[in-house]
Amino acid sequence: MTTREFGDIELRRVREHVWEIPQEGEMNAPARVLASEALLEQIGQDKTLEQLRNATHLPGITNHAICMPDGHQGYGFPVGGVGATDTTDGCISPGAVGYDINCGVRMMTTNLTYEDLQGKEAELVEALFDAIPSGLGGGGVVTGDAETIDDILARGMEWAVDAGYATEDDLAHCEDEGFRDDARPEFVSQKAKDRGRNQIGSLGSGNHFLEVQRVTDVYREDVAESFGLEADQIVVLIHCGSRGLGHQTCTDYLRRIEKEHADLFDDLPDKELAAAPAGSELAEEYYGAMCAAINFAWVNRQLIMHRTREVFADVFDRDWREMDMRLLYDVAHNIAKKEVHEVDGEDRELYVHRKGATRAFPAGRPELPPAYADVGQPVIIPGSMGAGSYVLRGGDSSLDLTFGSTAHGAGRLMSRTKAKQEYWGETVQEELREQQKIYVKAQSGATVAEEAPGVYKDVDEVVRVSDELGIGDKVVRTFPVCNIKG
DSSP states (O other): OOEEEETTEEEEEEETTEEEEOOOTTOSSOEEEEOOHHHHHHHTTSSHHHHHHHHTTSTTBOSOEEEEEEEEOOSSSOEEEEEEEETTTSEEOGGGTOSSTTOEEEEEEEEEEHHHHTTOHHHHHHHHHHHSOOSSSOOOSBOOOHHHHHHHHHHTHHHHHHTTSOOHHHHHTBGGGGOOTTOOGGGSOHHHHHHHTTOBTOOOSTTOEEEEEEEEEESOHHHHHHHTOOTTEEEEEEEEOOHHHHHHHHHHHHHHHHHHOHHHHHHSSSGGGOOEETTSHHHHHHHHHHHHHHHHHHHHHHHHHHHHHHHHHHHHTSOTTTTTOEEEEEEEOSEEEEEEEEETTEEEEEEEEEESEEEOOOTTOTTSOGGGTTTOOEEEEOOOTTSOEEEEEEOTTHHHHHSSEEEOSSOBSSOHHHHHHHOOHHHHHHHHHHHHOOEEEESOHHHHHHTOGGGBOOHHHHHHHHHHHTSEEEEEEEEEEEEEEO
């Protein structure tokens, strides 16, 4: 049996790309890392494996705690982590969801080709940067009063349709149709609502971005056709989350758990894993608040997409409908959802925590929208701004291996602090433009340095592992043309 050791953690090779940390001591389940040898070596360089082992201490965790191929160190629970806990005698963990609730991605297709865009790159990136709020702090497409905020939290993208920012077709191509009916705005604090009030329709900062891309490779033509994708096509990728509202909601409930469930809190090896017992009042309140923040994030991305449609209409001097600017799919990261999965031959309702991981359901799951019921869920995996991104579809092995999940991106190799020591933002921008014809616009050079291509793992390798394991099947690859960041 092949084994690898990283500090005091030993991993045993179960089969190709599957490594296991055996259950021992107070672990409630074993842990598994889905990675090639090269990715495992990178994953083992920080505290990812320690955090993954710690996650197995969560009450009611089922089968395995899982780390995806893009896994890296997070707060408490690793980014790229999946953990399913029983909704009856388990727990729900804000720490295993993350601060940026429903940080997610959506892709919009167009009928434009790369040739149509050539010569307009500089104009387009400037127009997008001017039109779409980004950076730390406030500023959004709309500013909401108390009634508007509560309506968004309660109704999600249904609010955007009624307000004229979305179409019914947009809803039909969003995870959960852009609406979590378990949302409870009354469980979101006033401080969180105040933080989100002037951030509705904004990218924020960090790794959030809007990127215009071209389709460079098609791997499964039949699936690509079902998704409305073809070679040389222009698409738009949007990556952001619930902004200050989601961050404050996570902070609020971590503090409440520390006070109200001290016994469980003290038993966990990492306080950032703070969890509320399933069935408790606090667990139900957090779930309602989290679902409300999920709704907020969907509206946030929708308003950015609405503004993007307007920019394209101005730059190309035609209505966005003439350019067939349609939502392919919007998929969430950083969530815990009640889902039914087969465990030991029986269907069980579980809280499936996906922190920096993407739902990847195969064809046949009832949660899928009608457009994709027979082909499988679109999965969108961004690479760095100097590398390709991918569209996958949920793989047939995902339910057995990962509770219907796969990676959510390339995964960081380097901290933001180290990145700013290694890279100079203006130099990165210049090299991307001159060497790869990628136009990048950001609020500061520091942001570009933090997100330089060398800061991330090889997204091609991450996707290769996903594809070979059958948890997410490659459909197309895209490559950046224009990118705006906070």
